[in-house]
Amino acid sequence: MYRYTDFDTAFLASRNAQFRAQVARRIDGSLTEDEFKPLRLMNGVYLQLHAYMLRVAIPYGTLNSAQMRQLAYLAERWDKGYGHFTTRQNIQYNWPKLRDIPDMLDALGAVGLHAIQTSGNTIRNTTADPFAGAAADEIADPRPLAELIRQWSTDHPEFQFLGRKFKIAITGSPKDRAVTKAHDIGLRLVEKDGAPGLQVLIGGGLGRTPMIGQVLRDFLPRADLLPYLEAVLATYNLLGRRDNKYKARIKITVHEHGIEQIRQLVEARFAEIRPDFTGADQALLAEIEAQFAAPAFHSGDTAPYDAAYESDPVFRSWADTNLARHRRPDHAIVSISLKAHGETPGDASAEQMRTMADLAARYGYDELRISHEQNVILPHVHRADLPAVHAALKAQGLATANIGLISDIIACPGMDYCALATARSIPIAQEIATRFEDLKLEHDIGEMKIKISGCINACGHHHVGHIGILGLDRAGVENYQITLGGDGGPDATLGSRTGPGFPADEIVPAIERLMRAYLALRDGRDETFLETYRRLGAEPFKSALYDSARTKAA
Amino acid sequence: MSRPFGHKIVTASDLLAGDVIYQTADDRWSRQLDEAELITDEAHAQLRLLHADRQQGHIVGPYLAEVRPGPRGPEPIHFREAFRATGPSNYAHGKQTDL
Numbered sequence: 001m002y003r004y005t006d007f008d009t010a011f012l013a014s015r016n017a018q019f020r021a022q023v024a025r026r027i028d029g030s031l032t033e034d035e036f037k038p039l040r041l042m043n044g045v046y047l048q049l050h051a052y053m054l055r056v057a058i059p060y061g062t063l064n065s066a067q068m069r070q071l072a073y074l075a076e077r078w079d080k081g082y083g084h085f086t087t088r089q090n091i092q093y094n095w096p097k098l099r100d101i102p103d104m105l106d107a108l109g110a111v112g113l114h115a116i117q118t119s120g121n122t123i124r125n126t127t128a129d130p131f132a133g134a135a136a137d138e139i140a141d142p143r144p145l146a147e148l149i150r151q152w153s154t155d156h157p158e159f160q161f162l163g164r165k166f167k168i169a170i171t172g173s174p175k176d177r178a179v180t181k182a183h184d185i186g187l188r189l190v191e192k193d194g195a196p197g198l199q200v201l202i203g204g205g206l207g208r209t210p211m212i213g214q215v216l217r218d219f220l221p222r223a224d225l226l227p228y229l230e231a232v233l234a235t236y237n238l239l240g241r242r243d244n245k246y247k248a249r250i251k252i253t254v255h256e257h258g259i260e261q262i263r264q265l266v267e268a269r270f271a272e273i274r275p276d277f278t279g280a281d282q283a284l285l286a287e288i289e290a291q292f293a294a295p296a297f298h299s300g301d302t303a304p305y306d307a308a309y310e311s312d313p314v315f316r317s318w319a320d321t322n323l324a325r326h327r328r329p330d331h332a333i334v335s336i337s338l339k340a341h342g343e344t345p346g347d348a349s350a351e352q353m354r355t356m357a358d359l360a361a362r363y364g365y366d367e368l369r370i371s372h373e374q375n376v377i378l379p380h381v382h383r384a385d386l387p388a389v390h391a392a393l394k395a396q397g398l399a400t401a402n403i404g405l406i407s408d409i410i411a412c413p414g415m416d417y418c419a420l421a422t423a424r425s426i427p428i429a430q431e432i433a434t435r436f437e438d439l440k441l442e443h444d445i446g447e448m449k450i451k452i453s454g455c456i457n458a459c460g461h462h463h464v465g466h467i468g469i470l471g472l473d474r475a476g477v478e479n480y481q482i483t484l485g486g487d488g489g490p491d492a493t494l495g496s497r498t499g500p501g502f503p504a505d506e507i508v509p510a511i512e513r514l515m516r517a518y519l520a521l522r523d524g525r526d527e528t529f530l531e532t533y534r535r536l537g538a539e540p541f542k543s544a545l546y547d548s549a550r551t552k553a554a
Numbered sequence: 555m556s557r558p559f560g561h562k563i564v565t566a567s568d569l570l571a572g573d574v575i576y577q578t579a580d581d582r583w584s585r586q587l588d589e590a591e592l593i594t595d596e597a598h599a600q601l602r603l604l605h606a607d608r609q610q611g612h613i614v615g616p617y618l619a620e621v622r623p624g625p626r627g628p629e630p631i632h633f634r635e636a637f638r639a640t641g642p643s644n645y646a647h648g649k650q651t652d653l
Contacts (some may be wrong), residue, residue: 032610049574050573050641050642051571051635051637051648080645080647097572098570098571332638414631415637417642
């Protein structure tokens with residue numbers, strides 16, 4: 001993992017001191033709210049429905065146990081004893097006081113964490129595959145490049161006042177667990193004739209106008225990454241619209257000008273600035289890479305795992321559902337579900353955070369990850385240690401065996417917290433999870449991604465859910481639209497709207513009808529919902545959703 | 555024809571705590587919706603909003619919200635204002651702990 005240099009530490013301390021002074025000037029009246037707002041946003045501070053919210057970056061989703069313990073400390077010292085992990089690999093604190101925030105930022109700085117550029121019209125936290133460095137299917141670990149991007153983009157003078165926010169995601173695996181096609185820039189590590197490089201995607205994004213990213217450059221040599229990113233950002237900064245907030249993202253720029261023109265402009269700018277990059281960035285990258293060397297993996301007998309798997313059905317169910325293949329056969333990737341049935345998706349209490357930190361320190365080579373699906377990952381655990389890990393998780397309500405299943409729901413904070421929301425998301429997620437737990441259908445249904453957003457900004461990624469739910473305000477009442485067939489994988493697809501939305505008390509029964517239709521229609525247990533949907537189209541599912549209502553109305 | 559002017563209140567967020575506050579008839583900021591000044595006249599509403607606007611040294615984002623009169627004072631009409639007046643639905647946090 002990357003360790004802060006003296007430069008990083010000094011930079012962060014001075015940035016925090018600068019923000020502390022800005023907060024003081026707001027409180028003493030020297031700054032108006034209009035003046036203060038862009039400054040607080042650049043430092044991750046929002047004003048939400050009930051309180052301020054502090055959004056802390058977990059760069060490319062990676063943290064160590066000391067950092068996780070510090071997140072727990074912040075939750076207890078300055079918040080209400082919990083934190084909310086988001087789809088952007090951030091953690092949000094929902095109840096901080098303005099006066100306390102500079103102290104919170106200093107406490108984060110002490111463990112090499114920050115909230116810089118987690119909001120505002122800047123380059124945001126670069127997100128990455130949460131299985132990076134561990135997955136069996138990976139070409140290379142994307143995190144050294146993600147750290148390089150973090151350092152390059154932090155306080156980059158040219159890109160502090162972009163037309164709109166800008167999000168970059170990177171994956172080192174063809175499986176793409178980072179939804180790279182739904183980002184302003186998506187980066188996929190590839191190889192060509194043995195040389196490492198990147199496929200560069202541009203103009204993806206969800207929100208009000210969802211679009212799938214397009215290939216801007218099929219193969220970019222790895223050493224060209226920063227000048228190429230700078231060329232894309234510079235092109236966008238000049239060409240992107242500033243007259244209309246809703247048309248300001250790069251996806252609209254690409255849509256309006258066409259990928260060809262954008263490519264020409266980017267390549268021209270790239271040719272201009274490439275000579276300025278004379279190797280300092282590559283020297284830095286080499287230093288960063290050395291810090292991401294794989295841990296010294298233990299070898300040893302996996303018999304304790306086999307024994308527990310044979311004898312304990314609860315462990316077996318968890319192992320079958322929550323473990324993923326590690327690049328070493330004697331290790332596993334553990335997904336810790338933050339989706340216990342009926343709880344708030346993505347929330348962890350301070351005590352739970354400490355448990356996860358302890359497990360990472362004791363069994364996980366001191367590494368944790370946050371996934372965009374709002375779960376926590378122990379990327380490297382020896383199989384022999386899995387029974388102990390499972391037992392410790394179980395004691396803290398963290399051993400729910402539901403990864404990738406219907407209750408593993410992404411939900412944005414929605415109108416329970418968010419000032420932009422048009423409806424609630426959390427209670428809908430809670431009700432769906434408890435309903436299917438009661439029905440005991442979850443494992444029978446199998447792979448199912450439900451994603452819920454409380455407004456069209458789509459923080460809950462509903463467009464790429466197998467089932468997407470969008471909460472809207474229809475004449476002063478919460479109403480939920482359903483989309484079907486979305487997919488956030490390598491061939492990302494946007495879901496299609498089924499028809500009229502459902503009121504809050506009818507949305508869970510509607511989802512249940514969809515699932516019963518799928519179970520009746522699928523071609524055997526191995527055909528997933530998405531496969532059945534692709535085979536049969538939307539019609540049978542629309543029937544399941546609307547026919548009973550039509551009958552009732554008739 | 556323009557919509558008739560309904561009942562309104564002036565609401566904002568507190569600068570330091572960030573929590574929801576309501577302007578009272580005697581020029582305080584209350585944490586309780588039912589203590590808010592119930593405004594029935596559009597011109598008076600604009601004056602009260604201007605008065606709030608001038609206090610941005612310790613409040614943030616004042617606006618007029620629609621309410622209906624109730625036995626204890628103003629009550630929310632839109633569900634957003636109902637959540638602001640109580641708190642989130644997933645935890646007993648926010649104002650509902652004091653109600």
